[in-house]
Amino acid sequence: MAFTPILLLFVLINLYIGGHGAYLLSHYAVPISPVVYWILFAILVFSYLIGRSRWLRGPVGRLLKVIGSYYFAVMEFLVLLLPLADLTAWICSLAGVPTNVFLPWIGWSTALVLLILLLRGSWNAWMPIVRTYELNIEKKAGALKELRVLVASDIHLGNIVGKKHLNKLVRQVNELKPDLILLPGDVLDDSIEPFLRNRMAEVVQHLKAPLGTFAVLGNHEYYGGHIEEYVKQMAAIGIRVLRDELVLVNDAFYVAGRKDKTAESAGGRLPSAELLAAADLSRPVLMLNHQPYQFDQSAAAGADVLLCGHTHRGQFAPNHLITRRLFELDWGYMRKDRMHVVVSSGFGTWGPPIRLASRSEIVQLRVRFT
Known part of the structure; x- marks a missing residue:
């Protein structure tokens, strides 16, 4: 029973992250249906658990486990970065800045900070x-x-x-x-x-x-x-x-x-x-x-x-x-x-x-x- 609220929180966090991804795709008119997007995103979110399952062995399972491991770090960093991005976007909207002006700046800045965190974190991990x-x-x-x-x-x-x-x-x-x-x-x-x-x-x-x-x-x-x-x-x-x-x-x-x-x-x-x-x-x-x-x-x-x-x-x-x-x-x-x-x-x-x-x-x- 104690696992249920943790799973619910995990799902809600990833709906928040996935929603931002869906918004960016729609803003830039990327040709992917919402159903396909959310299926692929769900596989990414649960890839660590899928890779550990007894039903999926061999290279595919190991690959999913590795992908899922990295996603844990991406998820936590985005939980910290996306509220700041949302706050910045809200301030820009109040100031009358057009969405097509501030969205690329906020999106690419968030992606750059995420990349820097992952690269620095990787250095700290692999260089003992x-x-x-x-x-x-x-x-x-x-x-x-x-x-x-x-x-x-x-x-x-x-x-x-x-x-x-x-x-x-x-x-x-x-x-x-x-x-x-x-x-x-x-x-x-x-x-x-x-x-x-x-x-x-x-x-x-x-x-x-x-x-x-x-x-x-x-x-x-x-x-x-x-x-x-x-x-x-x-x-x-x-x-x-x-x-x-x-x-x-x-x-x-x-x-x-x-x-x-x-x-x-x-x-x-x-x-x-x-x-x-x-x-x-x-x-x-x-x-x-x-x-x-x-x-x-x-x-x-x-x-x-x-x-x-x-x-x-x-x-x-x-x-x-x-x-x-x-x-x-x-x-x-x-x-x-x-x-x-x-x-x-x-x-x-x-x-x-x-x-x-x-x-x-x-x-x-x-x-x-x-």
Whole structure:
């Protein structure tokens, strides 16, 4: 039932956008019937859902899913731009400016701004940066005095984020020569099919760190429904997916990996305190938890560093204003009692490969033990 008002709002928004398109076509006397126009527009609006349906497989379904992904960004930007265009048109009408004078200016200006937003957003999505955080942990880690950790969350490997972007990740990570690599969830976009079909594991296996690579599940791995196959594929290339598991690395520090919050309604997951119950808390503990919730519980359980993703920092503006209110920390760094918290905006993207007020990133941690 909760889905109904969301669907109704989605339809109303697109009737508003589609109405502007129909008006422009009629103004310029484009020879297309209204019925054909609205059918084609409806296919565009619902192309993402159509492409994900079980009845449409193969290249056509994948193409529709990609088109629909981009349309999500176009739709949100137009929701912001079209009211401004309507207001400008209304003012021009009140001032007595002929429609055939102001309409082209407003139409082309709106299209130009939309294009600039899409191009800039695409640059932010496909050109990842490295963000570095310096962390001090007041514990001994065996003979280690310093640990360099690279974190890549929310890669979203699928039909849009593919081997080209993945190769970029491998190259950038390996150039930084990390001691440890951590992947805090949503390595897959949802279905494992593109990951298998494009043999992406052959690229992922080139991520190299002497102390290993560890991952946890994100909500999208649960959505895809191929968790066991995914864990098997990752294990075959030497990457351990931690599902409420604790690992002592090099007899120096722990890596703890929680199941995603989605598991609370799909079989359950351990609370942080139970997960760390067997740990020697005189050693440092690095915890992975895909969704940035329950900071206080992780800190109380004894985690020294908590690494999360999930939010994408809203991915494109103004969504970051929403994620900022939804999460205690939606991006960046904070100190929770004695625990360091880092939430990454992610390396890949969900839906359109567009980012505004957000960048695709790799997180580098320089951890010093004292």
